[in-house]
Amino acid sequence: MAENSLFAILLRSRWWASAAIAALIALLAWALLPPDWKLAGALMGMPFVVIAVLAGWRQRHAPSAARVEQTGQVLRALAWPAFAELLEQAFRRDGHEVTRRDGAADFVLERKGRQMLVCARRWKSARAGLDTLRELQSAREAAGAADALYIGLGEFSEQAAAYARAQRIAVWQAAELAQALRGLLPPAR
Template identity: 45%
Template structure:
């Protein structure tokens, strides 16, 4: 018999990491109050110790949520990026990537616009079609071809519009990630 471990993202802890911080804090509080009300005084510590994982998850989730841009910030950055010309958008992206500790090389060949290097790993970024209303498979194929040619570990496609279902399938099969408005707001913060 083989044991299968569930993916962390499907576990209760994975779900709580993606939820609001106060949900984990509320579960921890229920553990504490439940142990105090249901257990004899000498066993209260057992219930309190049971709440520790939920307290830790609450703190991690709160830290992540504090660092994440708000919905209004995401909207503002997306609206500003949508009206930028390519030269300004490319400059802002490059500055954001460099601020995040990446070495940035601008590429003129098709398929990718930037090569990011950090910690010995290379990622290719395609950003020139960020304003497209709908993204299909073809630009992703070009990005994948550039990735294979350069031997890059990651491929990132910057998009503000809609992505077709076939493009999502292709990206999933080829491990291409999308940088959408929330991720773009993190990169372009302060620009």
């Protein structure tokens, strides 16, 4: 599916947006079509109902905007050893074997024979740059790892975001961290 197609955009949007479109189609069809065509016209909104269900299913455990903001505040206040320990706990809880390392990647995760390099030490940086992602990609290639993950709370430059997409480097920011660290975070101060 194309990234900017209507259905892709609706899958990333709140579930009720697709449900509203389906309801609008059904209402218009019921109001404007001849009696023999009303039901068929109303059913034309079914793809949007399916998208609403899929989006709702994906979003069922998504953290709220307030929770994402709180997570960002808590994580910005942590020192690297505490943050690294939280990440390690979360990765282990999700079934990964975790090895810490130095260099472009801070962790090597392994699950089911598949390796992932994780760069997280610069999580507080205000802006994620291209150089960090290039270093991570080089380390990934050198290690022969299948996946790479960059963790950071700062903004991504346009070039860095394009590079991450092109190299298939996963990016976790506040929303993904709120989900991954659920139940592990200390309370906000």
